[in-house]
Ligand SMILES: Nc1ncnc2c1ncn2[C@@H]1O[C@H](COP(=O)(O)OP(=O)(O)OP(=O)(O)O)[C@@H](O)[C@H]1O
């Protein structure tokens with residue numbers, strides 16, 4: 385039976401592609417490059433909101449409330465939260481915070497160093513799922529912080545490094561604040577002693593962190609707090625709000641991206657369409673001959689259909705593999721060392737590249753249909769057409 | 771076997787009607803060697819295309835085993851061409867990226883005819899060319915591959931339109947002999963303007979201005 389298969393495969397979908405590599409390779413190359421380009425651009429742009437979400441994902445674990453301008457509000461806010469909360473509260477921390485800056489691929493972003501009570505530090509680490517600890521926790525009233533490993537990588541900090549100092553206006557503290565502990569955690573965080581911050585930082589207003597007993601209730605607590613304190617003299621920080629902000633911020637960028645990629649797809653498709661047209665025209669002789677011998681238009685169109693399918697699907701798959709490989713290289717060499725987020729399995733990036741093979745496929749099939757519509761094989765065998 | 775009844779093939783040339791074939795009555799008998807002679811432009815090729823279902827006549831009918839080719843669907847007509855007819859054209863058309871053997875096998879894709887194809891190629895003196903590509907062969911060798919392709923599957927009729935025109939006299943003669951000897955039970959219809967190539971024909975018709983002049 386091996387012989388029969390061989391006969392059938394004479395005009396199999398890959399015979400033309402394999403035996404005309406000089407023609408098919410450049411075309412597949414263009415598809416690979418286009419897919420790679422689009423998937424690469426989209427993943428890199430997606431890495432920005434992804435970074436925002438990763439860097440501030442600690443806020444998924446609690447809702448933060450800061451009174452506006454009046455220190456006397458804190459106990460009142462605390463009371464109304466404790467009394468009205470729709471879910472069981474596990475812990476409510478009275479804290480301070482000061483600003484530092486972290487690095488991203490699009491410049492610096494603000495980050496907060498919390499000032500915590502000694503009695504809250506272990507609980508905070510537990511909720512941040514911190515595992516291995518290097519060094520120790522900050523001591524009462526001392527200019528010391530404990531940070532997460534991701535933050536340490538981002539700012540290139542080690543045990544003993546200075547994170548805030550009097551001469552650095554972006555990372556300011558009246559004394560040199562040193563890293564005394566680094567904790568392994570999926571979250572980014574930094575905390576010092578609340579006594580030190582009360583002594584040294586402005587404004588003299590305590591804020592609140594509220595942890596739901598059950599982590600799955602946190603969102604409910606967040607929403608309730610946001611709704612209840614709306615219009616009060618307090619700001620509420622939730623993960624949801626952060627996510628919404630990140631999404632609106634990138635809305636316009638994504639619209640621009642859509643236009644750019646749309647244009648790219650149109651340009652590539654036009655170019656590929658013209659090339660496919662030329663290549664198919666070169667095969668008019670072949671199609672005319674086969675039709676004269678008794679092959680139907682239908683069978684010839686099906687052949688081009690399968691050839692094109694193999695060709696665009698193959699090109700797309702290779703393009704995705706190459707893009708994935710390159711993104712991994714970028715991730716390992718450029719992103720990971722500074723803990724910048726990059727998703728090399730970003731499905732949107734790969735989905736965005738799909739219009740390229742689909743459009744090329746459509747153009748090829750339309751070309752073939754147009755060519756076959758009024759095609760007379762006699763023109764070919766009589767050599768009136770070439 | 772093939773019956774043409776008052777067949778006309780008319781082309782429109784700038785609004786004027788050109789009769790490539792004019793009211794032709796003709797029959798092809800099983801196994802016969804029919805020669806069609808005539809000067810250039812006399813309508814020989816047109817007649818061959820009409821007979822073989824490659825063109826549908828403007829008027830009249832062409833019957834294959836008492837069935838009107840013009841009333842069949844494209845699919846059915848194509849099927850008859852593939853299974854029952856063999857073709858040799860004036861130019862040795864082969865598919866460039868297939869070997870000689872693969873090109874021959876194109877004529878009968880439904881079944882494994884590899885052994886037959888090899889046998890024909892060997893009989894046509896092409897044993898060394900079997901796995902070569904067309905660009906590695908001479909014109910005469912290519913035309914012999916086309917002969918093998920036309921004969922594969924034992925067609926009931928082999929149509930040849932000036933099969934020797936692109937070849938020198940000796941290769942032309944060789945191609946004709948191969949066609950005549952290897953066609954088995956099949957009829958052979960050969961169009962040419964060179965009477966020498968019709969040596970051994972059972973019947974010869976002459977065409978002029980689209981009409982048969984005998
Ligand atoms: N597609 C066409 N459109 C218009 N006229 C055509 C067409 N094809 C053929 N003709 C005309 O029909 C007539 C017969 O042509 P045909 O090709 O059958 O001649 P032929 O006898 O095979 O000539 P040759 O020996 O040169 O091949 C010619 O006058 C030719 O100009």
Ligand SMILES: [Mg+2]
Pocket residue numbers: 814815816931
């Ligand atoms: Mg002719």
